[in-house]
Amino acid sequence: MANTATERDDGQHAHDHSAHDHSQHKAEEPNCCGGGTGNVALAASSNAKGRSFQVNGLDCAEEVSILTKVVGPKLGGVEHLAFDVINGRMTVLDSAGLISDDQIVKLVATTGMSARPWNAENASVDQAAHLSKQKKFTFLSGGFWAAGFGWHIVETGMGGALGLFAGHGEAAMPIPEISLFALAIIFGVWLVAPKAWSSARRMSPDMNLLMLVAVAGAIVLGEYFEAATVAFFFSLSLYLESWSVGRARNAVSALLDLAPPTARVVKEDGSEADVPAAEVTVGTHFIVRGGDRIALDGEVVDGAGAVDQAPITGESALVPKEAGDDVYAGTINGEGTLTVRATKAATDSVLSKIIRMVGDAHSRRAEVEQWVTKFARVYTPIVMILAVVIAVLPPLLLGGAWNYWFYNALVLLVIACPCALVISTPVSIVAALTASARAGVLIKGGAYIEAPGRTKAIALDKTGTITMGEPEVAALYPLNGATEADLLALAGALEARSSHPLARAILGKAERDGIAVKAAEDTRTVPGRGLEGNMNGKSVWLGSDRFAVEKGFGDDIPSDIRDRIEEAGSTLVAVGNESGVTGILELRDRIRPDAKRIVAQLHALGVTKIIMLTGDNARTARAVAAEVGIDEVRAELLPEDKVTAIEELVAQYDMVAMIGDGVNDAPAMARAHYGIAMGAVGSDAAIETADIALMTDDIGKVPWLIVHSRKTMSIIHQNIGISLATKALFVGLTAFGMATMWGAIAADVGVSLVVVANALRLLNGNDRRSAPTRNAPLAQEA
Structure with a gap:
């Protein structure tokens, strides 16, 4: 945990040794588990300490489940494993029991996948080789399937082709045709069979076993065309899955190409x-x-x-x-x-950090992604049991034909294949994360893609968020016989070692006025109050009017000056020594020109409460808030007061965001459901601190973020709906005996293509400058 310096935005410098502690908030954040297989972190190994392995064949949560069940017990529990699906990486954490790399490689081999110690340079080569192998076997399967279909057309004509779809009936299929379809079957299941066998040995049915049983059942029934069709199309769907993951991975890798070699x-x-x-x-x-x-x-x-x-x-x-x-x-x-x-x-470099974080971001999985994984894992074995019931009970209880009901049971198995459903969310999430990074919005994970779209309350700092964050000295008010030069020299002496925006404004004014500044001695920050030091043997200080009151000099500040400064929405900074107040500085921070429009956009997007949390005085804060349309102001807050305010909001609203600079507001951001850091491009700490980092200090990205989040969730829900609707349709057709195996698997592959194409639309992002109006339907914006 790094110490982070917190400086109040009213000239009162405070230091709060805090860090962004995720363990203290995010009560609604979903547990990053491997889809119901225990507390398995789907975390990138760059974050997880341990030994990493490149696993060929690790393309989705289905493989994660297999690996946790096979490798996890040998390590003392699945909590000792972490996965990076996008990069095909498995990490054995340092907390695991003693086990050699060779043993791990052998365990992975029993699942039908292969592994070797992680090498970043070889990883992309291995992934490309695995995808190439999948492509070769898929195309060979498709080629022999097409050849068998073509043979049938040549022998029987198009009428015979239609008969092929309905089954050969009583006629025997010619040996050459059987041979072509057999080759299509062999190449189609070649990469699936080892995984299916592993699943069968573990008595843990998955979609690989489900498809292999369907293919074997069709062969037993003599339906070679059906078996070949299922084998080819299932192989094609797995290839599409790997391709879509690779497409998302390449989109992240494309960021790396931005920097010349x-x-x-x-x-x-x-x-x-x-x-x-x-x-x-x-x-x-x-x-x-x-x-x-x-x-x-x-x-x-x-x-x-x-x-x-x-x-x-x-x-x-x-x-x-x-x-x-x-x-x-x-x-x-x-x-x-x-x-x-x-x-x-x-x-x-900043770019390297962005690339790593985007690549690792899917480790924090969205709630909907976890739901899909768990749903697929639960309903697959249920459907297998239902298929057995359909194959056995009607013939036994109702005297139905065994072949007819056995075939319908196989159709149901094919329908249950969760390929399209399983790939519908991770590809969408990675595409959305990559698109947002291109737009200058760095999102730390799938869990935070989902959150902005549900935001109901936003708390934000004033300086650098609603205002430009570059204050200037608007006026000088020397008191007690001091001159403007005396006042600037004293204030500059206290601020000489500070990089705070108010300090820069004071030092800049002194430089323009030709005032020589000599740094005060023994300067120290008074948390939540201001600065103290020594100059020419005297104690000197600088801070808010509240600090002056605590010093016993509150009456030295003329009320007319105080009122004038606060009514103007400026910040009052008192400067003095052990004898009294030397003078007053009026510092004014310009409101962002588009702040009012952005606040209106946020309200139009359904954010019901926008609250300003600031350390500035109440009248100044209210003046700024009134000008831009902010709902509520809480002013003169210490860092701990901001935390309390956030906790109250969290208790009232389902989703609360805190917008700050990522360092100064770290404690408050830690208590919100998610934090947004402004202007992270120049701050490593800001990139590390917040859940979402705006690379510039453009608050206009926040409405864009909400729209992008809703668009992402809309596409995910569309994909889930399409997948489930297709399966429901074929379940209904099966109940009436109208569905075929080849039709079901073809539909599933078609749906896989649709959901992948729909998800990859997110890579195009949306117009960063577009802004919803109050009358614009959100659906159109999304």
Whole structure:
């Protein structure tokens, strides 16, 4: 846990040693478990400490369930395993019992999958090879299936082809045709059979066993065409599943391509050379020409230009850069030539952090995703039992034909295949996470994709959120015989070592006025109050009017000055020494031009309560809130008061968000259902702290986030509905004896294609600048 400095937004500097503790909140956050197999973390191994393995064939929660049941018991429990499905990675946590890598590899092999110790460089190669193998076997199965179908057409004509769909009836299928369909069956189940056998040995039915039983049953009935069709289409559906996971993985990997692989480094003798970015050390100078992508995070030391930061922040306008400004890997220098000093290694850049976090984000699974996994795991064995009942009871009790009811039981098994249902959510979640990252909104997991769409209350800070966060000294009021120069010199002396926005405003004013500032001695922060120090042997202080009252100098502040400052919505900063108040500074932070419109958008989106939590004085806070349309103001709050306010909101509303800078408001963000950090592009701590990080300080991304969340959940619900409706239709057809095995599996594959295509629409994102109006239907916005 890192110490995070908290500074009040009213000039009262406070330090709160807190961190974003997820264990203290998120009561509604779903447990990240492996779909009902115990407390298994679907966490990326970059976060989970232990030994990682590349598992070929690990494509969805179905395989996670298999691995937890086979490997988990050997480790002392499934809680010692973690999974990263998108990257096909399994991690044996350090908490596990003693077991060698070879033993783990052998255990995985018994499931029909293969494993080897994790190697990041080889992982993508292994994944590509696995997908290639699936593609080869699927195409071979499809090729022989088509050849068998073609043979039948040539022999019997199109009328005979229609007869093939209805079964051969009394006529025997020719041996060449049987052989072609047999080859289609063999290639179709080649990769499925080991998993199905493992499932049968464990007496734990899954969709692999379910399909293999259906294929075997069709062969027993002599329905070779049906068996081949089921085998081919099931193989195709598994290939589609792997392809869709790979597509989502590639979308994340595409972020990595934003940063060029080399940097043009300036050597000690002044010459230049292209060096791999991974080899560039901190402190090295490199050149960025106009039109080039920036290879590393750094600070401009020479030159001027305008940088396109959209790949990181999602903002469309070019950002001017000159000496002293920060630049980020993956952004584009639009004009001019910059000399940049590398401040971070390639692996530590903001872009690298975003890539890792997006890649790992699916570890926190959305509630709907867990529901789908659990549902699929429960209903599959139920359907298998129901199929046995259908195959046995009607012939025994009603004298029905064994072949007829056995066939209908097989059709039911095929219908139960949960492929489309299982892949409907994870692909949607990863696509949504990737799209949001492209828009400059970093979401930490599936659980937080779902939350914004259900937000009912938002608490936000004032400075840097509703206001620009760049205050300026609007007026000086010297008192007790002091001059403006005396006042600025004293205030500057106390703020000389601070980077707080108010401190920068005071120091900037002193510099413009030509006031020489000498830092005060022994300065210290008084939590929730202000600053104290020593200057020329005297005790000096700076803070709010409340701090002045505690010092015993509250009456020194003229009431007319206090009223004038508060009515203007400005911030009052009192400066004094051990004798009294030297003077008053009026600091004004401009309200964001679009703040009122954004608050109206949030209300239109169904956010019923927007509350400002600020340490500023009440009159100033109310003035700002009234101007932008905020519902409620709680002012003059200490950090612990903000926490109390959030706890009250959490008790009242189903979903509460806290918007702050990710560091200063960490305790309050920790108590909300989810926290949103503003302006995270320049702050590693902000990226680490919040559940959602806005890479810029643009609060306009919050309405976009809510719309994006609702669009994502809408697509997931559409996919679930389509999948279940299709299955319900074929269950009904089966009850009337109208369904066929090939029809059921073809429908399931068709639905798989539909849900994958629907989910991948999220990769396109939506218009970051679009904003709902109060009259616009939310469905259209979503």
